[in-house]
Amino acid sequence: MGVQVELLVNPFCMAERDSGTVGEICRQLGVGVRVLNLWDIDDDMAGIPGHIASLIHEYRTGQRPGNLYSNAFVNGERVLLDRWPAHLDDVRRLIERALEAECE
Amino acid sequence: MSIGIQHITKDEILHGFADGYYCCMSGILHRRFQCDMWAAIFDRVDSIGLLARSGGKIVGQLIYLPKDCAQRIGMPRGVRGDDLQATMVISCVMVHDEFRHRGIASGMIAEAISFCRQRNIKRIEAYVDPRPPDEAADWIPSFSAFRKFGFAIEGPAVAWESHPESRICTLDL
Numbered sequence: 001m002g003v004q005v006e007l008l009v010n011p012f013c014m015a016e017r018d019s020g021t022v023g024e025i026c027r028q029l030g031v032g033v034r035v036l037n038l039w040d041i042d043d044d045m046a047g048i049p050g051h052i053a054s055l056i057h058e059y060r061t062g063q064r065p066g067n068l069y070s071n072a073f074v075n076g077e078r079v080l081l082d083r084w085p086a087h088l089d090d091v092r093r094l095i096e097r098a099l100e101a102e103c104e
Numbered sequence: 105m106s107i108g109i110q111h112i113t114k115d116e117i118l119h120g121f122a123d124g125y126y127c128c129m130s131g132i133l134h135r136r137f138q139c140d141m142w143a144a145i146f147d148r149v150d151s152i153g154l155l156a157r158s159g160g161k162i163v164g165q166l167i168y169l170p171k172d173c174a175q176r177i178g179m180p181r182g183v184r185g186d187d188l189q190a191t192m193v194i195s196c197v198m199v200h201d202e203f204r205h206r207g208i209a210s211g212m213i214a215e216a217i218s219f220c221r222q223r224n225i226k227r228i229e230a231y232v233d234p235r236p237p238d239e240a241a242d243w244i245p246s247f248s249a250f251r252k253f254g255f256a257i258e259g260p261a262v263a264w265e266s267h268p269e270s271r272i273c274t275l276d277l
Contacts, residue, residue, distance in 0.1 A: 009137070010178060011177060012177055013196075016135050019136070020136065038177040038178055039141045039177055056178070059175075059178035059181070060178070060181065061181065062180075062181025062182065065261075065270075066174075066179040066181065066231070066264055067179070067265045067266065068178070068179060068195070080266070082265075082266040
């Protein structure tokens, strides 16, 4: 099945930085990344993985405070990209752990 | 040197604000991550915000967008039942360090309010740090910048997930 990495981009502010840096980590570790843009996602969430759809729903309904940062997911585990650049270490660590688990 | 405040143009959104000036809504034609959001908002509203310049150099910016667009990208939902299309969100106010305390933020906020009145916007919303300016986070505007224009804090709801002290303030027009 492979390691699933998704990047939910918030296009307000750091879209280019986040897509570039997370994409580069994935390239280095040999995993793919699916990039989704909040601006392009309608409320019906058609085709959006459940863990991402529920997060978007929480933002849009006010169940969760707002955000202008992007979110990364590694096998569904969320990393909010709000601690530049330390959050990149978290993304890398999660991917490496998932790759190790896959080899066991 | 005098400060000029102008609305961001469609050309600046597509091609860039200025050489060496990094801002995500600037220059989408030159970016690898292409998104038409700011251009689409400009087409609808005729503006996405303001730039303050001194001697040709950008020294401040204020960005706004309609609340339905802000909510689509996960910005704070707010606590009141809103007419989303008649609410404008001021989502970013920044002034270069060496140009602070010269009334630039106030000038941009005043211009934003004037623009919204002309466009029949009924409410303006902003996300602020209510603490005194010297204690506030540096990436969120201080409430003191908005209070003088009649903005009021909308209760205890946290505005930003990453900043528990942040609050929503509003001005009914």
